[in-house]
Amino acid sequence: MKIVFIVGPTATGKSDLASKLAEKTSGYVISCDSMLVYKEPKVITSKPSSDILKKIKHYFVDIISVKDIYNVFLYFKEATELIKKLYKKKISMIVCGGTGLYFKALLDGIFGGVSADEKLRRELKKEAEEKGKEYLYNKLKEIDHHTAEKISPSDLKRIIRALEVYYLTGKTISWYKKRSKGLWGEFPIKIFGLTLRRDLLYKKINERVENMFRKGAVEEVRKILEIGPSITAEKIIGIKEIDLFLKGQISLEEAKELMKKNTRRFAKRQFTWFRKDERIDWIDVEGKSLDSLVERILRDV
Numbered sequence: 001m002k003i004v005f006i007v008g009p010t011a012t013g014k015s016d017l018a019s020k021l022a023e024k025t026s027g028y029v030i031s032c033d034s035m036l037v038y039k040e041p042k043v044i045t046s047k048p049s050s051d052i053l054k055k056i057k058h059y060f061v062d063i064i065s066v067k068d069i070y071n072v073f074l075y076f077k078e079a080t081e082l083i084k085k086l087y088k089k090k091i092s093m094i095v096c097g098g099t100g101l102y103f104k105a106l107l108d109g110i111f112g113g114v115s116a117d118e119k120l121r122r123e124l125k126k127e128a129e130e131k132g133k134e135y136l137y138n139k140l141k142e143i144d145h146h147t148a149e150k151i152s153p154s155d156l157k158r159i160i161r162a163l164e165v166y167y168l169t170g171k172t173i174s175w176y177k178k179r180s181k182g183l184w185g186e187f188p189i190k191i192f193g194l195t196l197r198r199d200l201l202y203k204k205i206n207e208r209v210e211n212m213f214r215k216g217a218v219e220e221v222r223k224i225l226e227i228g229p230s231i232t233a234e235k236i237i238g239i240k241e242i243d244l245f246l247k248g249q250i251s252l253e254e255a256k257e258l259m260k261k262n263t264r265r266f267a268k269r270q271f272t273w274f275r276k277d278e279r280i281d282w283i284d285v286e287g288k289s290l291d292s293l294v295e296r297i298l299r300d301v
Helices: 014-025 050-055 072-088 100-108 118-131 133-143 145-149 156-169 173-178 198-214 217-227 239-246 252-275 290-300
Strands: 003-007 028-031 093-096 189-195 280-284
Touching: 003 014, 003 100, 014 028, 014 050, 014 093, 014 290, 028 072, 072 093, 072 100, 100 252, 118 133, 118 156, 133 145, 133 156, 145 173, 156 173, 189 290, 198 217, 198 252, 217 239, 239 252, 280 290
Parallel strands: 003 093, 003 189, 028 093, 189 280
Antiparallel strands: none
16 A cells, blocks of 8 residues: 555644544554644644544654654654654555645655854855845855755845855755655655635634634643743744733734634645645545545545
8 A cells, every 4th residue: 555645734634534544544644743743732733632542553743742842854854764664564654744844854855964054154144234135046046056946035044054055065955955865756655635615724724723712722822831832832823822812912812813813824825835746636625524535545545
């Protein structure tokens, strides 16, 4: 059986489908969601229930505390090693989640092996201030046009990073990326994207946020803030919005509405990210049962 990927925006039912598919195939779920790695948030991350987690083996769920940092580089290393090991054992795998960066890293590889040089970064930033961002961008085009094509001329942070790598090592980021291989092309993979009409998706998002507050989102965030979330954990939607309420800066209703709005914006960004990838086979989930979706996927793998 091929390694199945289930991706797409939040609230399209990816987790339920992955669990059902894993149950049907006696397989494991490998989470591709950067926020499910944290143990403490359960409500605001819409984490699969404890019953589901006991019944179906999930990897990269509840592995670290919110006080710890976790990133795409760690995920790429750990997840690729795991997938290769499970594949050798002929275990069915469903990779599921909506974190586009994790998805892209798994499939196509990632580069992150050159440490930052703060002095060089300051010099490049000063050069950009004096001569303009375009000056640095043109420099990058001369050195590494492949990387430059993928970066906006206004994205100074990424331009500086690309130049930094070249100046420190004499090799371009595109050179390194060619040697940092992902799973695509090495393993049989089939990618499914779940989609839903925008008005229906937004309705589901709004209902989900309301449900989070009924289930104790405020108390959960209060405890997370007491622990002190890391710079990666604090990006979980709900922490900053509910923190504003706890500080008395906005009302509970305003916190809900802000959380709904930020989740809808996040879903829109997810759509934009995944739509660019032509390897994805899109499935409209409107009106479809879990069983029918499982059958649809199994026909193709």
